[in-house]
Amino acid sequence: EAAVTQSPRNKVTVTGGNVTLSCRQTNSHNYMYWYRQDTGHGLRLIHYSYGAGNLQIGDVPDGYKATRTTQEDFFLLLELASPSQTSLYFCASSEGQGAYEQYFGPGTRLTVL
Amino acid sequence: GQGVEQPDNLMSVEGTFARVNCTYSTSGFNGLSWYQQREGHAPVFLSYVVLDGLKDSGHFSTFLSRSNGYSYLLLTELQIKDSASYLCAVRDLGTYQRFGTGTKLQVVP
Numbered sequence: 001e002a003a004v005t006q007s008p009r010n011k012v013t014v015t016g017g018n019v020t021l022s023c024r025q026t027n028s029h030n031y032m033y034w035y036r037q038d039t040g041h042g043l044r045l046i047h048y049s050y051g052a053g054n055l056q057i058g059d060v061p062d063g064y065k066a067t068r069t070t071q072e073d074f075f076l077l078l079e080l081a082s083p084s085q086t087s088l089y090f091c092a093s094s095e096g097q098g099a100y101e102q103y104f105g106p107g108t109r110l111t112v113l
Numbered sequence: 114g115q116g117v118e119q120p121d122n123l124m125s126v127e128g129t130f131a132r133v134n135c136t137y138s139t140s141g142f143n144g145l146s147w148y149q150q151r152e153g154h155a156p157v158f159l160s161y162v163v164l165d166g167l168k169d170s171g172h173f174s175t176f177l178s179r180s181n182g183y184s185y186l187l188l189t190e191l192q193i194k195d196s197a198s199y200l201c202a203v204r205d206l207g208t209y210q211r212f213g214t215g216t217k218l219q220v221v222p
Contacts, residue, residue: 033209042214043200058209090155100146100204104155
């Protein structure tokens, strides 16, 4: 069974702060995704990647950078955090292009004061 | 425009059934997935449909009508533990899914 882990699980920072969220998957999936989940908006895709060194933008990329360093590891970077980025962040992975089943990590709750 | 719509809430009685609706509009269609998300947990994949009609998977069944941009997830013989949010996700001609806001199902005794 695919395993996706995220760290930290909770994070509090201040406006203008620098935050890095980490995600690792151990099922050799090609695709990895970063989502944010907010009441009234559901899950929204920030960035995704189909392999090490690749990055694609999703629907809400503004204010976020991401980097895929290996097949296993995908990072989300907030370089100047703002209160509007307070949210629950999920990482997910899936097999090749067109895969309909995504495996989600447990989530990171980020609060920007 | 493109969107995936779901009602916010649904309540059903234990032992009966619940139908969770999803309507969508996309520039193309490459399948629709359903996920269950319990409070405080990550979404978990339930089912995938790409052809019209009813797909019976026991406790969970799914229906799709591509011409109407409509799908539903049917839960039968409801149990209290089925209380959760149910998310619909549609994949268009791109490579990623777009999620609806989810329907929170409450199963009551």
